Amino acid sequence: MENILDKATQWLTPTFDAATQKEVNELIADNSNDLLDRFYKDMEFGTGGMRGLMGAGTNRINKYTLGRATQGLSNYLIQNVQKEKLSVVIAYDCRHNSKKFAKIVADVLSANNISVFLFEDLRATPELSFAVRYLNCDAGIVLTASHNPPEYNGYKVYWSDGGQIVPPHDNGIIGNVNSLKFSEINFDAKEHLIKVIGKEVDDAFVKASVTNASLSDKIDRKNLKIVFTPLHGTSIISVPDALAKAGYSDVHIVEEQKIPDGDFPTVTSPNPEEPEALKMATDLADKIGADIVIGTDPDCDRLGVAIRDTNGHMKLMNGNQTMVVMTEFLLKKWKNQGRINGKQFIGSTIVSTELVNEVAANYGVETKIGLTGFKWIAKMVEDFPALDFIGGGEESFGYMVGDFVRDKDAVTATLLACEVAAYAKQHGSSFYEELLEIYKTHKYYKEHLISITKKGMDGAKEIQQMLSDMRDNPLTVIDGEKVESFSDYQASTRKNLITGKETNINLPKSNVLIYQTVSGTRIAARPSGTEPKIKFYFSVNSPLKSKENALTVEKALDAKIQKIIKEMKLN
Numbered sequence: 001m002e003n004i005l006d007k008a009t010q011w012l013t014p015t016f017d018a019a020t021q022k023e024v025n026e027l028i029a030d031n032s033n034d035l036l037d038r039f040y041k042d043m044e045f046g047t048g049g050m051r052g053l054m055g056a057g058t059n060r061i062n063k064y065t066l067g068r069a070t071q072g073l074s075n076y077l078i079q080n081v082q083k084e085k086l087s088v089v090i091a092y093d094c095r096h097n098s099k100k101f102a103k104i105v106a107d108v109l110s111a112n113n114i115s116v117f118l119f120e121d122l123r124a125t126p127e128l129s130f131a132v133r134y135l136n137c138d139a140g141i142v143l144t145a146s147h148n149p150p151e152y153n154g155y156k157v158y159w160s161d162g163g164q165i166v167p168p169h170d171n172g173i174i175g176n177v178n179s180l181k182f183s184e185i186n187f188d189a190k191e192h193l194i195k196v197i198g199k200e201v202d203d204a205f206v207k208a209s210v211t212n213a214s215l216s217d218k219i220d221r222k223n224l225k226i227v228f229t230p231l232h233g234t235s236i237i238s239v240p241d242a243l244a245k246a247g248y249s250d251v252h253i254v255e256e257q258k259i260p261d262g263d264f265p266t267v268t269s270p271n272p273e274e275p276e277a278l279k280m281a282t283d284l285a286d287k288i289g290a291d292i293v294i295g296t297d298p299d300c301d302r303l304g305v306a307i308r309d310t311n312g313h314m315k316l317m318n319g320n321q322t323m324v325v326m327t328e329f330l331l332k333k334w335k336n337q338g339r340i341n342g343k344q345f346i347g348s349t350i351v352s353t354e355l356v357n358e359v360a361a362n363y364g365v366e367t368k369i370g371l372t373g374f375k376w377i378a379k380m381v382e383d384f385p386a387l388d389f390i391g392g393g394e395e396s397f398g399y400m401v402g403d404f405v406r407d408k409d410a411v412t413a414t415l416l417a418c419e420v421a422a423y424a425k426q427h428g429s430s431f432y433e434e435l436l437e438i439y440k441t442h443k444y445y446k447e448h449l450i451s452i453t454k455k456g457m458d459g460a461k462e463i464q465q466m467l468s469d470m471r472d473n474p475l476t477v478i479d480g481e482k483v484e485s486f487s488d489y490q491a492s493t494r495k496n497l498i499t500g501k502e503t504n505i506n507l508p509k510s511n512v513l514i515y516q517t518v519s520g521t522r523i524a525a526r527p528s529g530t531e532p533k534i535k536f537y538f539s540v541n542s543p544l545k546s547k548e549n550a551l552t553v554e555k556a557l558d559a560k561i562q563k564i565i566k567e568m569k570l571n
Contacts, residue, residue, distance in 0.1 A: 007039045011056060015183045016064065023056040033456070040457050042178070043069075049164065051145050051154030051530040054097060061153045063104050066143075067185040069155055070105045072177030073139065074112035080172065081138050081160075089117040089135055089197070091128035092143035093234050093299040094260035095153050098122070101143045105155075107189035120198040122234045122260060124300035125156070126409035127205045131197075132162045133406075134204055144299035147271040148531065150263050162406035163378025167508065205411075206238060210246045212402045213415030215333050215423055221247040224422040225290040228414075229254040229281040231270040232261040233298030238411050246415055248422075252288060254280050264298070272297055272304025273397050273449075275316050282306050282314040292421045292431065296410040301374075302397040303410040305417050307431040310547070315432065320353035320447045322417065323393035325435050327356050329420050330391045330401065331363040340364060345384065347377035347392025347400070350489070350512060351524045351537045355445040356393070359438060365390065371489070371510050372526065374398055378406035395447060395537065436547040444544040446557035450536045450570055451528070463527050463534045470513050470525055479564050481517035488513055523564070538564060 011024040027035040038057025043050050043065045050069060054061045077086050088109050092098040099122075106116045117135055119128075125142050132140040140158035148154070157165045157173065165173060226243065228251055230236040236258060243251050256266050257280060264270040267277045272295040275282075281293045285306070293306035293314060305322045309315040317325075327346055334340050346360040346367045357367040368384070370376030377392045381403045393399040398408030401416055421431045439445070454462045474486045476497060487494040489512040492505045498518075512526040524537040538561045544553050565571050 004036055004039045007058065008035060010182075020056045020062070020064070027056070037456050044174075049154055049156030049530075051148065051152060053151050054153050061101075061155070063101075064182050064185065066101055066105055066155055067108050067187060068180050068182060069157075069177050070108040070141070071112070071185045072180055073141075073157060073173050074109055074114055075180075076169070076173045076176045077114065077138055078112065079176075080169075083138065085115060086113075087115040087117065087135070087137045088139045088141060089119075089128065089131045089137045090141045090143075091119045091123040091125065091131070093125070093145075094122050094232060094262050095143070095145060095298065096150065096262040097153060098143045098262070101153065101155075104187070105141055105143070106194050107187055108185060110190040110193040111186040111188045113190070114193070116194045117197045118194055119201075120196050122237065123202075124234045124238050124411055126301055126405045126407055126411055127201065127238060129158055129162045129405045129407040129409070130205045130208065131201050132158050132160065134201060135197075142299065146299055146301070146530070147269060147273075147297040149269065154530070158407075161378070161382050163382070164373070164375035164407060166375050166379045202238065202241075206242045206245055208404045209238075209242050209409075209412040209415060212404055213246070213412045213419060215329060215416075215419040219419060219422050220426045221418070221422050222249050224248060224292065224418060224425060225250045225252070225288065226418060227252050227254065227281050227285045227288070227290045227293045229257045229278065229293075229295045230260075230300070231267060231272065231277060231295055231298060232257055232259065232264045233270060233296060233300060234260065235296040235300035235410060235414075236260060238300065239294075239296065239414055242411050242415055243418065246418075248418060252284060252290065254284055256280060270298050272302060273319070278304055278306055278316060282316075285314055291425060292418060294414050294417060296414070297397075300410045301408045303399070303413050303417070304397055305431075307421065309432050310436075310550070317431075317435075318447060319393065319395045319397040320355070320445070321435055322397070322413075323348075323395070323399055324353060324355050324359055324438055324445075325420055325431060326399055326401075326413070326416050327391055327393070328359050328434070328438055329416070329423070331360065331365060334390060335363055339388075343386065344388045344390050345380070346390055347380050349373070349376065349394040350507075350514065351526070352393065352395040353445050353447055353539060354520070354522070355438070355442055355541075358442045362441070371507055372512070373529065374400065374408045381406065395449070433547065436544070436550050439544040439550065440547065443541040444550070444553045444557065445539060445541045446554060446561065448538045448558075448561045450538075450565065451531075451533045452536075452570070453531070453533050455532045459532050463532075466534055467511060467513065467525060467527065475515050475523070478515060478517050478521055478523065479560060479567065481519055481521055483515050484518045485516045486513070487516075521560075521564075523568075536565075536568075536570060540564075
């Protein structure tokens with residue numbers, strides 16, 4: 001505890017303002033576990049940037065941790081980007097303090113003689129990604145904690161390509177940040193270097209979204225009844241406008257969730273992965289007979305889609321299902337336009353459904369697989385400039401259409417989901433029936449995710465121990481099936497447990513473990529990069545001979561997953 005007290009006492013010096021010193025003094029007086037949690041480590045960059053609880057301390061989001069991150073970024077840009085005039089664009093979401101934090105970040109950048117484009121008000125994260133390239137900036141920053149609870153905030157950095165930072169820039173920036181003392185942050189803003197932006201970028205972004213999401217100019221968009229909820233977030237700024245400009249006129253917004261609010265008062269969690277978060281929207285859909293429900297997370301990079309099943313009930317798609325259907329339709333569009341020639345690819349991740357690989361292969365298109373996180377899909381676009389990127393997604397409800405945005409994008413994905421639904425309805429089908437057709441052609445894949453929360457320093461140790469146990473004592477049988485392969489992305493090895501043959505994994509090292517049986521049953525485990533959680537991903541599959549048999553097959557696959565969870569003692 002002594003080192004923690006030493007660390008906390010440093011926050012009582014004149015480097016820190018009076019309010020911060022008062023907060024830390026109260027923590028020291030209480031001498032509680034809260035003090036330990038706030039100072040036992042420095043806030044780190046993860047798969048989604050820097051995200052955490054707000055408050056004083058090195059392990060919290062505050063003026064000084066954000067200031068140090070921005071000073072480190074400024075130093076890195078000055079050292080590594082050979083330009084006379086550097087520029088950075090900043091956006092922020094609806095969370096508490098986001099606007100204030102965005103101005104602090106702008107101040108630090110301008111203090112370092114870097115020009116800043118600062119959005120006038122909250123904006124969607126994908127618009128920030130778009131704006132980096134549209135404004136020809138050297139980097140971008142968004143203040144957001146995505147779907148985390150209200151007490152969280154965060155900070156994501158984008159490079160000049162519009163994608164989140166990846167090697168070598170991420171390590172270079174982190175090295176600069178870690179070498180800084182808080183006293184070295186320059187907060188003295190040069191206001192003339194800060195320019196407020198808004199409508200011009202909004203209009204360009206929405207126009208590009210509509211263009212990229214369009215499947216055909218012959219779709220009857222006015223006949224699709226849509227319910228949309230922004231879940232109190234930023235998407236209210238862009239999604240209704242994009243839908244209107246695309247030609248969708250029968251759009252119903254959930255009024256109770258329309259106004260941006262960092263408390264997210266109508267939901268337990270503003271996470272479109274969870275049925276509870278979309279309940280108001282699905283209730284409204286049932287009331288008015290809507291065809292499709294769309295809900296987005298607070299920073300509008302992920303979307304939940306609910307559609308009517310064959311019995312007419314609203315059914316929330318998981319991210320894998322939405323990704324597969326939208327990919328199928330994009331590929332069909334490219335094929336009909338005669339644009340598939342072997343020089344295209346789809347992007348996916350190591351924990352997403354393998355069904356998308358089969359769908360792409362059916363069109364003669366390769367699927368490139370990256371680590372978890374959309375920054376790796378954006379990197380693919382940069383790594384393979386001779387190839388056309390059609391689209392890509394991941395299981396966590398994110399999708400990206402084309403490369404005009406280099407991050408998951410719920411604005412364009414919302415338009416694409418509605419295109420699929422409108423096209424299907426026009427041709428006597430539905431979004432759900434299109435999914436069943438894909439299952440019939442290939443196999444019925446069912447995925448399930450379990451997240452186990454382990455908070456604080458002890459929780460972090462527990463998570464690492466769980467992964468170590470799985471790494472040191474690999475599963476050899478899953479639900480009576482022999483495990484064929486065991487992949488350890490930390491060691492960069494894939495071992496065939498039947499033949500003993502070992503091969504290298506050609507991806508950056510990551511703390512992910514994946515088991516796969518001969519029949520394709522798959523279990524993946526990894527720590528969350530943005531929350532104190534360990535995540536387990538389950539995927540099972542079975543042939544589907546007819547759409548009428550879909551419910552029976554789904555129930556059998558669900559039962560199989562639950563049996564595996566019980567077998568692993570995770571429930």
